[in-house]
Amino acid sequence: MNQAVPSKLPHIGTTIFTVMSALAAECGAINLSQGFPDFGTDEHLAALAYAYMKKGMNQYAPMPGIMPLRERIAAKTEALYGYSPHPETEITITSGATEALYAAIAAFVTQGDEVIVLEPCYDSYMPAIELNGGKVIGVPLIAPHFELNRVALAAAITPCTRAIIINSPHNPTGAIMSQADMLWLENLLSNTDIILISDEVYEHIIFAGTHESVLKYPRLAERSVVISSFGKTFHITGWKVGYAIAPAPLMREFRKVHQFLTFSTATPLQYAIAEYLQQPERYLEVSSFYKQKRDTFCQLMQATRFSLMPCKGTYFQLANYSAISSEPDTTFAIWLTKEIGVATVPVSVFYRLPKQEHFLRFCFAKTDETLERAVERLAKL
Ligand SMILES: Cc1ncc(COP(=O)(O)O)c(C=O)c1O
Structure with missing residues (x-):
């Protein structure tokens, strides 16, 4: 074919989750971006x-x-x-x-x-x-x-x-x-x-x-x-x-x-x-399992300059970084992955017309050890 194939989704590229996970792997960063656990499921x-x-x-x-x-x-x-x-x-x-x-x-x-x-x-x-x-x-x-x-x-x-x-x-x-x-x-x-x-x-x-x-x-x-x-x-x-x-x-x-x-x-x-x-009980106990993770993560994050929003559900913690940087969130998230070694997702990508509100999304569905290592790095900021 000589001509470019017309796109049905011209403004859509690779999802930010794929981009940030790939960047995390490339930089050896701790991946708190994509929403998946880094621990196993029940062996049963x-x-x-x-x-x-x-x-x-x-x-x-x-x-x-x-x-x-x-x-x-x-x-x-x-x-x-x-x-x-x-x-x-x-x-x-x-x-x-x-x-x-x-x-x-x-x-x-x-x-x-x-x-x-x-x-x-x-x-x-x-x-x-x-x-x-x-x-x-x-x-x-x-x-x-x-x-x-x-x-x-x-x-x-x-x-x-x-x-x-x-x-x-x-x-x-x-x-x-x-x-x-x-x-x-x-x-x-x-x-x-x-x-x-x-x-x-x-x-x-x-x-x-x-x-x-x-x-x-x-x-x-x-x-x-x-x-x-x-x-x-x-x-x-x-x-x-x-x-x-x-x-x-x-x-x-x-x-x-x-x-x-x-x-x-x-x-x-x-x-x-x-x-x-x-x-x-297999599904009824999931909330308390993740509540513990959320509380551990929030406790650890007190050593940083991020300001945490209330998290009432999901395994995502939203954090405002205005005390650390005034960069747009995508720029800041990429910098954080490359320079500090922690991958997150910038919240602006969840909007049709990106907003600039200085929020990053952290996934805390990770082992305590992963969360500790990540926050150790974030505390340097
Ligand atoms: C709000 C929301 N809806 C749907 C999905 C997709 O779920 P599944 O992996 O079962 O396709 C996700 C996954 O991250 C999600 O966060």
């Missing part, structure tokens, strides 16, 4: 996966996921949120939350539809909306505590609004939606056909109160696709097993996309997770 869970492989569970799973896993998710959802999705028609196992997000957006967003995202937001939302002909409408959360901007969200709704994407606990800020936010949202959306896509991948990593799942609110649940991921809950981000819950009419459309996106998700991994979920 790994053994289950191997056992199911040896048992011969190695062919395609059913398109919506294996029934035992869907049944366990239904039971967990009922126990935690008082909502009982039908395993047959209202739950689909996906190849991570990323696939579920894409399938939900592709199923419901058509040319010219507006989709509201609350910025800063996880990086897959906006490209998925654009690839499906939708228009991204960004509504910023209110810094520095990143609360929902109710006035701005209500004002952003138009007759073209097809969907709103929310995420609580929130990556990258660690903020959470309150019960009052959810009740307000329920009223805002009543008498509309707007679909709510609720990214709840950090549902089991919450430090302040309980998780306000959309599924606790019947008038929201009836219009929502709720998405979660076992990667975050069981320290298995590389397994890429997630799921979506939605009322049957929405799920029917969701599955039409899912079946051609991946068709189905790794069979032995689904069986392993299904068996593991038989013990609720």
